[in-house]
Amino acid sequence: YVSCEPEEAGVAFAADMLGPDFILYASDYPHWDSDFPESTRSLTRRTDLSEEVKTRVLGENARAFYRLGS
Structure with missing residues (x-):
């Protein structure tokens, strides 16, 4: 897994090339x-990311990483 901040330009490229299943949202808080x-x-307003990628990055991947139920 890797984390990303919402404004990072490489998020779309990484999701396209490697798949969206390993990218986690980082708030930098x-x-x-x-x-x-x-x-x-x-991040939700980005047009270069599909809704599936946004859903995974903003929560589903963290659920998988921490082995939480849905």
Whole structure:
């Protein structure tokens, strides 16, 4: 697994080339430059990511990583 911040340009490329199943969302909280709690908004508004990729990055992959139920 790898993590990404919402504005990272390489997220779409990584998801396309390697698949979206290993990318985790990182809020960068509590760093001074974090947009938390609004940081998910920039990822959900991205047009270069499919809804499936957004769903996986924003939660489903973390569920799998931590072995949480749905």
